[in-house]
Amino acid sequence: MKIPLLVQVILAVFFGLLMGNYLPIPVVRVFMTFNCVFSDYLGFTIPLIILSLVAAGIAGLGARSGWLLLTTVAIAYGSTLFSGFLTYFSCEYSFPKLLAGVTVNAPEQAETVDKLAPFFDVAIEPIMGVMTALVMAFMFGMGTAVCKAETMKKFIDDAQKIIETVIQYTIIPLLPLFIYGIFLKMSATDKTDTIVPVFGKVIVVVIILHVALLLIQYCIAGSISRRNPFRLLWNMLPAYATALGTSSSAATIPVTLRQVLKNGVHPAIAHFCVPLCATIHLAGSTLKITAFAMAVVLISGGTLTLTQFAPFIFLLGITMVAAPGVPGGAIMAATALLQSVLGFNADNVALMITLYIATDSFGTACNVCGDGAIAVVVNRISGKSSQDGSDANSGDLTQEAQ
Numbered sequence: 001m002k003i004p005l006l007v008q009v010i011l012a013v014f015f016g017l018l019m020g021n022y023l024p025i026p027v028v029r030v031f032m033t034f035n036c037v038f039s040d041y042l043g044f045t046i047p048l049i050i051l052s053l054v055a056a057g058i059a060g061l062g063a064r065s066g067w068l069l070l071t072t073v074a075i076a077y078g079s080t081l082f083s084g085f086l087t088y089f090s091c092e093y094s095f096p097k098l099l100a101g102v103t104v105n106a107p108e109q110a111e112t113v114d115k116l117a118p119f120f121d122v123a124i125e126p127i128m129g130v131m132t133a134l135v136m137a138f139m140f141g142m143g144t145a146v147c148k149a150e151t152m153k154k155f156i157d158d159a160q161k162i163i164e165t166v167i168q169y170t171i172i173p174l175l176p177l178f179i180y181g182i183f184l185k186m187s188a189t190d191k192t193d194t195i196v197p198v199f200g201k202v203i204v205v206v207i208i209l210h211v212a213l214l215l216i217q218y219c220i221a222g223s224i225s226r227r228n229p230f231r232l233l234w235n236m237l238p239a240y241a242t243a244l245g246t247s248s249s250a251a252t253i254p255v256t257l258r259q260v261l262k263n264g265v266h267p268a269i270a271h272f273c274v275p276l277c278a279t280i281h282l283a284g285s286t287l288k289i290t291a292f293a294m295a296v297v298l299i300s301g302g303t304l305t306l307t308q309f310a311p312f313i314f315l316l317g318i319t320m321v322a323a324p325g326v327p328g329g330a331i332m333a334a335t336a337l338l339q340s341v342l343g344f345n346a347d348n349v350a351l352m353i354t355l356y357i358a359t360d361s362f363g364t365a366c367n368v369c370g371d372g373a374i375a376v377v378v379n380r381i382s383g384k385s386s387q388d389g390s391d392a393n394s395g396d397l398t399q400e401a402q
Contacts, residue, residue, distance in 0.1 A: 009357045012180035020187020028188055031181040033118040038178050039346035040124040042171065046336045047126050047133035049163055050319070053333060055141040056160035059153055071381060072273055075374050076281035077317055083213055083283035084313035087290040090209055092304050098201045099298050133336070167332055175353060182350040202295045203359055206288055210366045213287060214373075221373040225380040227264070235262050236372040243365035249278040252368050260372050265379040273378050277371035282320040284366025285330040289316060292355040293338060296348050312341045330363070331356040 020028070128136075144152045214233060222229025239256040243249065249256075253274055260270045290313060294304055319333050331353050338344040338352060356363075 008176040012176040016183025035181040036118040051133040052159040052163040055137040059144040080317040217373040221376040243368040273375040284363040
């Protein structure tokens with residue numbers, strides 16, 4: 001029986017914190033050596049992840065032209081940006097108070113650092129920088145879509161499959177061991193008492209923000225569609241519950257589609273919006289990543305500034321389109337931005353991954369319910385009847401949605 005990733009991460013954190021005070025120093029150094037090698041490997045693959053996944057996402061969207069697509073993408077991206085900035089301003093106010101005096105980067109004794117040093121390091125240099133990969137991804141993605149380059153499209157699709165396979169079978173399975181090493185080091189250097197309380201506080205804030213985001217999304221959708229927002233949200237609760245259990249937007253699509261239709265969305269709009277938004281609308285994931293990144297910056301001794309996080313949020317909204325459909329895929333796609341824009345090191349990235357996976361199902365549920373709100377808005381903008389769907393343009397919309 002395969003152990004779920006969340007359970008693996010929880011066990012890694014628990015045993016890492018527990019064993020740091022008991023394992024001999026040479027054994028701890030073995031795990032530090034693994035973490036050093038894995039960190040180099042991760043740094044090598046990140047530009048390839050960005051190049052292949054973002055290019056494939058943009059090329060795939062551009063191939064399906066039409067005003068309905070552009071409208072849906074614009075609303076989804078706007079919702080993602082709103083989520084990111086709502087999180088920033090909320091956490092900018094609350095986190096300095098909640099996390100006051102907490103730091104994990106306190107100076108360590110030189111003797112302790114030397115004792116825990118890796119046995120060796122394998123320098124795996126990336127073939128390009130992160131921003132270079134991002135620019136190339138936009139260039140190849142847009143160029144493939146505009147020029148209708150079928151050969152290039154097939155190459156990009158194959159590259160996406162290869163990278164998703166690399167993530168699924170090499171990076172994701174080794175993440176728990178990597179996280180175990182991080183917390184083993186924390187325990188060995190007596191940082192446990194400072195980092196553990198941070199998790200509970202940050203996760204509670206994130207869940208509260210998820211609820212607030214859904215209420216805002218459905219109030220906006222309700223006002224545009226002239227429907228009761230609380231009724232609309234209530235109808236989406238089965239999809240929310242399913243997403244909590246599956247932690248997968250794709251696996252929840254059938255339930256999401258059924259509940260969106262129950263909210264009176266025309267079938268042509270529903271069948272178009274739900275699968276599309278399951279790919280491009282990750283407002284809940286953006287909320288989590290932004291909040292966790294702000295927490296990590298603070299506990300690492302940094303300061304929160306809008307000039308630093310605004311570019312991060314804008315780029316994160318685009319990068320989420322490329323998030324692969326595997327557990328932890330969204331945080332893996334965002335890792336490049338965490339390192340290049342926010343300057344995160346390997347330890348900070350490990351904390352981000354741990355926090356993200358610990359609340360993965362909540363983010364997915366927020367994404368799924370947000371998709372329902374977007375479908376209601378697009379349905380209203382398209383001019384389709386929210387009751388019987390009778391409209392002179394029904395055939396055109398149905399064709400475009402396919």
